Amino acid sequence: MSSVLRCICCRWSSMRISGLVFSSNKTMKVIPVASYTLQSRTGVHPHRCSLLQSQRRLRNPGFSSSAPDSPPSREGDAVHFTPLQYTDYDHETTELPRLDDELQPFVFNDVPSQSPFQDLSEEEAFRIEVSPLLPPTSFTLRDYVDRSETLTKLVLLGVDLSKLERRPNVANMLLRLDFDRDVKERLLFLKDVGVEKDFLGAFLTRNPFVLTENIENLQKRVQYLQSQKFNKEAISRMLSAAPYLLNFSVERLDNRLGFYQKELQLSKQKTRDLVTRLPKLLTNSLEPVKENLKVCRIELGFRDNEIQHMVTRVPKLLLASKSKLTRLFDYLHNTMGIPHHLITKFPQVFNAKFLRVKDRHLFLEHLGRAQYDPSQPNYVSLENLAVLPDDVFCVTLAKATLLDFETFQKML
Structure with a gap:
């Protein structure tokens, strides 16, 4: 056992x-x-x-x-x-x-991806879609519109890319912008300050650089204008007429307003009215303005109060070319014999073209109606001489037909 x-x-x-x-x-x-x-x-x-x-x-x-x-x-x-x-x-x-x-084997859930060197059939190759590459360089933004969300939406807003691409560095700037990050917030800001929706395209066409401005700086500049008693309608009008106004710092805007108030001896209200009617006074260079004021005082012989009156009636006088001012004044004063006080009373004549004033004066003189003295009969004011359309001028002032006036112009 x-x-x-x-x-x-x-x-x-x-x-x-x-x-x-x-x-x-x-x-x-x-x-x-x-x-x-x-x-x-x-x-x-x-x-x-x-x-x-x-x-x-x-x-x-x-x-x-x-x-x-x-x-x-x-x-x-x-x-x-x-x-x-x-x-x-x-x-x-x-x-x-x-x-x-x-000893159960490990199970791998992840399927390995295909090798990039794997052979493809002809049918699989035809199914592959390849997006066209962006050109490294181009002379037009048209090549990038379909691939850029920013450019596409700017076109829908009415921005004229054909004008912007001709300006230095603007095309490259637009291609670097992101619509949600750079454009959207600034469009809402422009709408809030009074720029009409239908005018946004024209605004950005004239001033695309506002899209690169810091949004806080834009708000500060509008707040400054509001602190200077510019109402919303005035600000909207100024921005529409001078889109680059928002690119100016608060200090620069303040210096411009102070210059016109001091140089022309205007009150704050008249200064606001002046720049509201012609906002380019705040954005254009001050050199032509200073030159025109000097010409009016020294060469044309106007007094300071006369210059103040003419400028507040016709702000464009400050931005007119020096040659136009001197040539038109010389003809009005020395050829037509109109004194300074009458020219000061009707400064609208400086908006007219020189040939327009010359042809009408010669026609009235040919008819014997060139009378510019308010105390004499058949008086013709400078405002009517410069502003009225040809047919109205012929009937009311020359007492002739438009055909007579056109025939006379051909004889000159």
């Missing part, structure tokens, strides 16, 4: 995977303990053991293939596993985990 038991024990020590052993009255359960050994070159395959250890290490970071106090194993040494101990349980049976379950 003892020899049979020894044979059974030897048989148990050589098994790779244990099963269940049943006795007559109890069920045996397999539980791991410490003294079972498998050789690396026999029994379980070493690669299978290594994969099992790797999976255990992933599931339990604290797992180690060797005991803490034992030296690391070398190739050819035994690989130690936890042995099996048998404990009796009454009427209970527990299965050991299957080794195949431990």
Whole structure:
């Protein structure tokens, strides 16, 4: 009997995977303990053991293939596993985990992308859509409109890109703008300060640089005009007539207003009226203005109060060319014999063209009606002489027909 038991024990020590052993009255359960050994070159395959250890290490970071106090194993040494101990349980049976379950392969959900060097069929090649490349250089913005959201929306607003692309550096500036970041907020600002929606395109065509101005600076400049008692209608009119007004700093605007108030000896209200009627006085250079004031005082002989009166009636006098002023005044004063006080009374004559005044004066003189003295009969005022259309001039002043006037002009 003892020899049979020894044979059974030897048989148990050589098994790779244990099963269940049943006795007559109890069920045996397999539980791991410490003294079972498998050789690396026999029994379980070493690669299978290594994969099992790797999976255990992933599931339990604290797992180690060797005991803490034992030296690391070398190739050819035994690989130690936890042995099996048998404990009796009454009427209970527990299965050991299957080794195949431990060795389930990893599943990769991400499908690798195709290689860029993979051959494509002719049908797949035809299905590939390639967007046309933007030209590195161009002489027109038309090549970029379809690819730029900013340019597309500016065109819809009525901006004339054909005019802007002829101006230095403007085309490059527009291509760098982002509509939501740079354009949208400034369009809303212009609308709030009174620029009409239908005029936004014309405004940006004349002054595209407002899109690069800091929005806080734009607000400060409008607030300054409001502090100087310019109402909303006046500001709207000024911006429509002089779009570059918003590009001027508060200090520069203040200096311009102070210049006109001091130089022309105007009140604040008359100064506001002057620049509201001609906002270019704030944006244009002051050199022509200073030159014209000097010409009126020295060469034409007008007094300061006469200049003030003419300028407030006709602000364009300050921006007119020096040659036009001197030539027209010379003809009015020296040829037609009109004194300074009558010219001061009707400064609108400086808005008329020189040939228009000359032809009408010669026609009236030909008819014997060139009378410019208010105290004499058949008096002709300078305002009517310069402003009335040809047909009205002929009927009311010359007492002739338009055909007579046209025939006379051909004889000149």
